[in-house]
Amino acid sequence: MTEGFAFSVRHTCGRARCGAISTPHGSVKTPAFMPVGTRAAVKGLTPAQVEDTNTQIVLANTYHLMLRPGAETVAQAGGLHAFMAWDRPILTDSGGFQVFSLADLRQIDDNGVAFRSHIDGAPVKLTPESSIEVQNLLGADIIMAFDECPPLPTQADTLRTAVRRTVAWARRCRAAHRRADQALYGIVQCGLDVGLRRECLEQLLETGFDGYALGGLSVGEPPLEMRAFLDEFAHELPADQPRYLMGVGTPADLVAAVASGIDQFDCVLPTRNGRKAYAYTSAGILRLRNARHRAAREPLDPACGCYTCRRFSRAYLRHLFMSGEVLGATLVSLHNITFYQSLMRQMRAALEAGTFATWRETFSASPACRPHEEDE
Amino acid sequence: MTEGFAFSVRHTCGRARCGAISTPHGSVKTPAFMPVGTRAAVKGLTPAQVEDTNTQIVLANTYHLMLRPGAETVAQAGGLHAFMAWDRPILTDSGGFQVFSLADLRQIDDNGVAFRSHIDGAPVKLTPESSIEVQNLLGADIIMAFDECPPLPTQADTLRTAVRRTVAWARRCRAAHRRADQALYGIVQCGLDVGLRRECLEQLLETGFDGYALGGLSVGEPPLEMRAFLDEFAHELPADQPRYLMGVGTPADLVAAVASGIDQFDCVLPTRNGRKAYAYTSAGILRLRNARHRAAREPLDPACGCYTCRRFSRAYLRHLFMSGEVLGATLVSLHNITFYQSLMRQMRAALEAGTFATWRETFSASPACRPHEEDE
Numbered sequence A, B: 001m002t003e004g005f006a007f008s009v010r011h012t013c014g015r016a017r018c019g020a021i022s023t024p025h026g027s028v029k030t031p032a033f034m035p036v037g038t039r040a041a042v043k044g045l046t047p048a049q050v051e052d053t054n055t056q057i058v059l060a061n062t063y064h065l066m067l068r069p070g071a072e073t074v075a076q077a078g079g080l081h082a083f084m085a086w087d088r089p090i091l092t093d094s095g096g097f098q099v100f101s102l103a104d105l106r107q108i109d110d111n112g113v114a115f116r117s118h119i120d121g122a123p124v125k126l127t128p129e130s131s132i133e134v135q136n137l138l139g140a141d142i143i144m145a146f147d148e149c150p151p152l153p154t155q156a157d158t159l160r161t162a163v164r165r166t167v168a169w170a171r172r173c174r175a176a177h178r179r180a181d182q183a184l185y186g187i188v189q190c191g192l193d194v195g196l197r198r199e200c201l202e203q204l205l206e207t208g209f210d211g212y213a214l215g216g217l218s219v220g221e222p223p224l225e226m227r228a229f230l231d232e233f234a235h236e237l238p239a240d241q242p243r244y245l246m247g248v249g250t251p252a253d254l255v256a257a258v259a260s261g262i263d264q265f266d267c268v269l270p271t272r273n274g275r276k277a278y279a280y281t282s283a284g285i286l287r288l289r290n291a292r293h294r295a296a297r298e299p300l301d302p303a304c305g306c307y308t309c310r311r312f313s314r315a316y317l318r319h320l321f322m323s324g325e326v327l328g329a330t331l332v333s334l335h336n337i338t339f340y341q342s343l344m345r346q347m348r349a350a351l352e353a354g355t356f357a358t359w360r361e362t363f364s365a366s367p368a369c370r371p372h373e374e375d376e
Helices: A047-052 A062-067 A071-076 A080-084 A096-101 A128-138 A156-176 A194-207 A223-236 A251-260 A269-275 A307-311 A314-322 A327-353 A356-365 B047-052 B062-067 B071-076 B080-084 B096-101 B128-138 B156-176 B194-207 B223-236 B251-260 B269-275 B307-311 B314-322 B327-353 B356-365
Strands: A006-013 A016-023 A026-030 A032-035 A058-061 A090-093 A104-109 A112-116 A123-126 A142-144 A183-188 A211-214 A243-245 A264-267 A278-281 A284-287 B006-013 B016-023 B026-030 B032-035 B058-061 B090-093 B104-109 B112-116 B123-126 B142-144 B183-188 B211-214 B243-245 B264-267 B278-281 B284-287
Touching: A006 A327, A016 A251, A016 A327, A026 A032, A032 A058, A032 A327, A047 A327, A058 A062, A062 A071, A062 A090, A062 A096, A062 A123, A062 A128, A071 A128, A071 B314, A080 A090, A080 B314, A090 A096, A096 A112, A123 A128, A128 A142, A128 A156, A156 A183, A156 A194, A183 A194, A194 A211, A194 A223, A211 A223, A223 A243, A223 A251, A251 A327, A251 A356, A269 A278, A269 A327, A278 A327, A307 A327, A314 A327, A314 B071, A314 B080, A327 A356, B006 B327, B016 B251, B016 B327, B026 B032, B032 B058, B032 B327, B047 B327, B058 B062, B062 B071, B062 B090, B062 B096, B062 B123, B062 B128, B071 B128, B080 B090, B090 B096, B096 B112, B123 B128, B128 B142, B128 B156, B156 B183, B156 B194, B183 B194, B194 B211, B194 B223, B211 B223, B223 B243, B223 B251, B251 B327, B251 B356, B269 B278, B269 B327, B278 B327, B307 B327, B314 B327, B327 B356
Parallel strands: A032 A264, A058 A090, A090 A142, A142 A183, A183 A211, A211 A243, A243 A264, B032 B264, B058 B090, B090 B142, B142 B183, B183 B211, B211 B243, B243 B264
Antiparallel strands: A006 A016, A016 A026, A104 A112, A112 A123, A278 A284, B006 B016, B016 B026, B104 B112, B112 B123, B278 B284
C-alpha cells in the first residue's frame, strides 16, 4: 500500500469513468488534465495563476530537474512542492521520454541510457534506479517508472526490445523505490500493436503498480490511429486503478480517450499554443496574430470566466503578441489551461449525470473541434 | 481648470513634501513612483499583479503606442484604461524622449520631428499638435507636452535651441489640447544650467500648465551632478502644482529628489533589473545568477510582504533565471516594483510624521543604497 494514495471510480458511462485519486497533497477528480511544468514552472504562470485555471495537479520533468538545478538542490529546498510553491499534487515523469527526445549521443543498453546533457554536453547516465532516486528526492505525489520510448513508426524488433527493457526496468524501479508516500505508476509501451501492449501490460501487472500509463503515443502516428488503438486497448488496463495517457493531446483527443476509459492526461499544447498566440475557444482555435482581431473588443471566449476573458479584449492580446510583450503568452496560456480544465469538468459532470454519450456527440459537432483559423 | 484634476500639499519637511493628486481615475498619494508600461503593459505583469505592488499610477508611451497598435485602435477600444485593463490613473509621455532615443534618421525643425519608425522604417512625423492629438485619443489622466530632449553632455547652443523649441512647442501643445478631463504638464528642459532652466520655466509659466516636469535628466550626466542640480532648482517649480522628475531613478536618486521637492517619478529600473535577475532588497541589490544563491531557502527580502517574497526562495528564483523561465522576470519585477512602492510609502509616512530628515539619514546609511553585489 502506498500511504495516502487511493483511487475510486464513482460513475461509468460505457468505458468512460469519473472518479478521484487521493494523494498526500489532496484529491484529484478524474478525468484530470495536468498542465506541464517542465522545469518546476508552468511556463509564464505563477502557481496562483495556475490555481486560478482550476488545475488540480501539475507535471514536472525528472530529466530537466536532475540536470538543473539538480535533485539534491530541490530536496534541500524541502522537495518540489516547497521549491515551486505548489501545494497541490504533482506528478514527475521518469525522464525516459526526454532522454529519447532531447538528449544527444544516446547509448542505450539493458542497464540504462548514457547521454550528453542538452544544456552543457556533460555526460549523464540514467538508469531505472537513478530515475527513481531522483524522483524520490523531488518528492512528487506520483512518480513514473523509467521506460524506453522509441518514436513511431519504427521496426518491429525495436518495439520488441523496448517492451522487454521497459518491463525489466519497471521491475527494477519498483525495487528501487524508497518512499511509501509516493505512488509509482508503470508505463505500458509501445507502438500501436495491441498484442505487444498486452504482453507488456501483463508483465507489469506481475510486478504491480499504483496506476498504469500508456506511453509512446502521440509520438508521430496519425491521431485517428491512436484513437482506434485506445478504443481497442485502454479498457484492458486495470479498472480499479488510474489510467494515464502520457503527452496527449488536443481537446478532441482528450474526449476520445476519456470515452476509451482514460483518467489522466498531460500535454504542453495549451501553454505552447498560448505562447504562439493560439487560443482555444468554444468557437474554435483563434490565431491572434491575424489582422481580423486588430480592433476586436470581445474577449477570447465570451463563455469563459478566466481572468484573461474577464478583463482583456482580443485587440489588446493581439497587440501584446505583435509587440513582443510576454504578457500575451501569460494571458493566453492562462486562458488555454482554463479551457482545458473546463473541458475536463464538463466531461466529469456529464459522466456523473450519465449524459456523457450525448455530451460527446454535441462536443464533436461543435466548432471547438475545428482546426485553428487559417493564417493570413 | 482641468476637470477632476487637483493637487494639494499636506505636509512639508524642508523642501520635501507629501500630498495628493486627484485625477478622474482616482487619487495618487505623492511622492509617487510610476512603473513604466511602455507598450500598454508593465513588462511581464498583469494589471492585477501591478495593483498588488501598491502602484497607484502607471506610465505608457505615446511614441510606441502611436506606431503600434495606433492611437485610433486604442481609442476604439475605449481608451488606454479599457485597452490595458488598468482602472487607476495613467500618464502618457509625449513621445519626445523616445523620438530622440529610439527613432532613426531624425530630422528636427521648428515644426516638429520627422523620423523613421524603429519597427518597420516607415516615415513618421511627430509635432506638438500630433503628439497631443495622439494623447487625446489614448485618454490618459495626465499627458505631457512634446519637448526636445538632447542627450547630455552637449553644446551650449544645442541646449539653447532645445529650450526655445520646447517652450514654443509647449505653447502649441496647450493650444492643441482638446480634452478637459486630461491634465497637461509642461516639461522644463534641459541640461544642468540653472539659468537656462529658469528661463525655460518662466516662459512655460506664462502659458500655464497643470504640473511641471523636469526632462532631460538622467540622460548621461553623473548622478551627483543631477542631485546637486535638483537641490538648486527643483524648489523653483510652482509649489502648488505637481513636480515630476522624468526617467529617474535609483532608490537613492528618488530619496534625494524627494528631499529637493519632487512629487512624481517614472523609471524602468525595477522592471529592467527584474528581467536581468537583479533584486532590490533592504540588504542591497542581489544578483540572483550568483552561485551563492543556489541553495538559498530565504526569500529575496524577509522584510518584504510581496507575493514573490511570501512564496518563493532565492534558490527557486535563481533556478528560473538559469533555466530561462520568464516566470523569474515576472516574480522579480513584481518584487522590485513592490520595493520601490514601499520606499515611496516610507517617505510619505516620514513626511506626514515630520521625521523625513531622520528617516533619510537612516536610509542613506543602510545597505539598500549599496551598489549591487558583484558578479561571480
